[in-house]
Amino acid sequence: MMGKGLSRTDGPLKVTGGAKYSYERRDSGEPVVGHIVGAAIGKGRITRLDTSRAERAPGVLLVMTHRNAPGQGRLDNDNPVSFTRARPVLSSDRVDSFGEPVAFVVARTLEQARAAAGLLHIEYVVEEGAYELASHPERAYAPKTANIGLETRTALGDFDRAFADAPVKLDQSYTTPHMFSMPMEPCATVARWDGEDLTLHASFQALAYSRTSIANTLGIPEERIHIDSAFVGGGFGTKLYVHCDSILAALAARQLGLPVKVTLSRRQMFSLVGHRPETLQRVRLAAGRDGRLTALAHEVNMQSTSREEYCEQTATVARSLYAAPNRFTNHRVTPLDLPVGEAVRGPGELPGLMAVESAMDELAHLLDMDPIELRIRNEPELDPERNVPLTGRRLVECMRVGAERFGWNRRPKRPGTLRDGRFLVGYGMAAAIRMHFQGPTRVIVRMERDGGVIVKSDMTDIGTGTYTILAQFVSESLGVPLERIQVMLARSDLPRSSGSGGSWGAANTSVALHRACEALKQKIARTGALVSSGAELTAAVAAHFPDGVEAEGSIVGQWDDPNFTKFSAHTYGATFAEVGVDIDTGEVRLRRMLGVFAAGRILNPKLARSQLVGGMIWGVSAALHEAGHVDARFGHFVNGDLGEYYVPVHADIPALDAVMLDDLDKDANPLGIKGVGELGICGSGAAVVNAVFNATGVRVRDFPITLDKLFPGLPAP
DSSP states (O other): OTTOOOOOTTHHHHHHTOSOOGGGOOTTSSOEEEEEEEOSSSSEEEEEEEOHHHHTSTTEEEEEOTTTOOOOOOOOTTOSOGGGSOOOOSOSSEEOSTTOEEEEEEESSHHHHHHHHTTOEEEEEEOOOOOOSTTOGGGOBOOSOOTTSOOSEEEESOHHHHHHHOSEEEEEEEEEOBBOOOOSSOOEEEEEEETTEEEEEEOOSOHHHHHHHHHHHHTOOGGGEEEEOSOOSOOTTGGGSOOHHHHHHHHHHHHHTSOEEEEOOTTHHHHSSOBBOOEEEEEEEEEOTTOOEEEEEEEEEEEEOSSSOOOOOGGGGGTTTSOOSEEEEEEEEEEOSSOOBOOOSSTTHHHHHHHHHHHHHHHHHHHTOOHHHHHHHTOOSSOTTTOSOEETOOHHHHHHHHHHHHTGGGSOSSTTOOEETTEEEEEEEEEEEEEOOOOOEEEEEEEOTTSOEEEEOOOOOSSSOHHHHHHHHHHHHHOOOGGGEEEEOSBTTSOOOOOSOTTOHHHHHHHHHHHHHHHHHHHHHTTTOOOSSHHHHHHHHHHHOTTOEEEEEEEOOGGGOTHHHHOEEEEEEEEEEEEEEETTTOOEEEEEEEEEEEOBSOSOHHHHHHHHHHHHHHHHHHHHTOOBOBOTTTOOBTTOSTTTSOOOOGGGOOOEEEEEOOOOOTTTSTTOBOOOTTGGGTTHHHHHHHHHHHHHSOOOOBSSOOHHHHGGGSOOO
């Protein structure tokens, strides 16, 4: 059963409307509706607030502002786990970023709440804000930690001397813009209170983290909070954090004694949910004439905020990717008066590889060397910085298999020389690397007397196929048909996991589930019964466990697992792209794309391929489309809606192919499983960037590649 490309078991529910998402839940009856009012300034404070007209409007039940909002826990930046920090709202008259909640109107209907919101009278005093990363170099400082606890700075050897002495060197700067995740389902919550107990139907990726964050915010014990996130319409990192919809719904529901629902509008998803921060990156490479790197440096400055530090692992991509004896990586953050950054799919890897893999392509051009050959010559035997084995390292194989399948030998060696009618055609490639993570996870497996099996975990399914994968695993392990397996997920009363995110969900939960299934079989075997088939298990349970039997399996976090000290664990890939650039207009069109990936044991190739292809499309978007633009006068995102925040549509994406190498990385975990959810996005953007250079001879380093950056350098038609 494992390794088969089964369709999702929850697919029929989703296509027939049977899958109820958070905003649609009516478990507590028909809720009243809340509407969030955002600040109209980028920085300052509220000087006058008149709610009287709004409070008298039809259907209005509550207008909450900083003047009447209940007390809440403070944001604790000393808490190293940002997902669990308190998230207070309406806590003062201060405005720290555009769109920040300044009022919350609750009414019988959404229309009534929105109409009443328009009756609020709010005046501000505006303070000068800082909104542009490049304009405030004096603010940059060394952060306390990266968002996943990695070192923010590393240094080996003598980089400065090695760089100065090298016969071939590259020193270039690259920029990536603000980016947004934009899941199809916006953040949404339905909240109700039963005495001292709070129930939330909310769109979360990691229930345990969210439960702690809400408890810290509301000042109530975690056991009083009950969360249900049975179906989540996309996360991409956005829903790893608790946002104002959940806190405001909970506060209002307690005050009114009624269930309250609230969702963020599409525009609010740009101002009330964190984004991928803008980065300024410097990459320096030094090599001999043979292409072997003697020195490598990757330095990153990214947007943060003064109220909460955020630093993603952008410069870490270079640490395990290529061999070089002299090395330096460093992160700095610049606090601006913008919304705080949050993890967005491929946090750190997407922007980091855009820079590093562009730089490697530039170095290959300087050396007049094939880009794949350059990478192979710098393949490390051990992790270049930790000096431990690189588990499951099949990057060279990914590149060679990809080159053969893609027809890399047809790549024009001299940029701008291959034509197809009015299009300049170019080939590009880039390597991909993504860290393998492990978080503490528990799973319970229960077999009923009739042979039915129940899997229990608070793990979520954010559209990635968790329900299906866990059912497949149990079917394989216990010999039980899929139709006899019930997978119960995403409730906070179920065994705790690390949730979905960071490409860790399937691997973590499957390993814990494997241990639970083995423990269950051992428990049954101790009765003397045979347990080699599903039928024997069913018979043994009926004979010896009339009330059913269950067992638990668990894994520890990577910080408690010696395997993560002994090995450097990653997933790998190589992406190849062919583009056409219109010689008359400068328009860039993706013509085809191939990704070859090594990501451990693949549990369901159909679901894995969907994840990889989706990530590759994100890479195309980062290279050619996506950018959030800030109005430097007022601090808002001027293209903060899906009408002007450009992402690829069907016409932009031809048929893509994703190939997964047969793999079993037993050094990563006993089952050899690693994650694929974010691997596809790693390096795919750089492959497109490098293809554009190969097509035109124009090197763009300020991403995305738009007409204004590309067209002036194009050769004459």
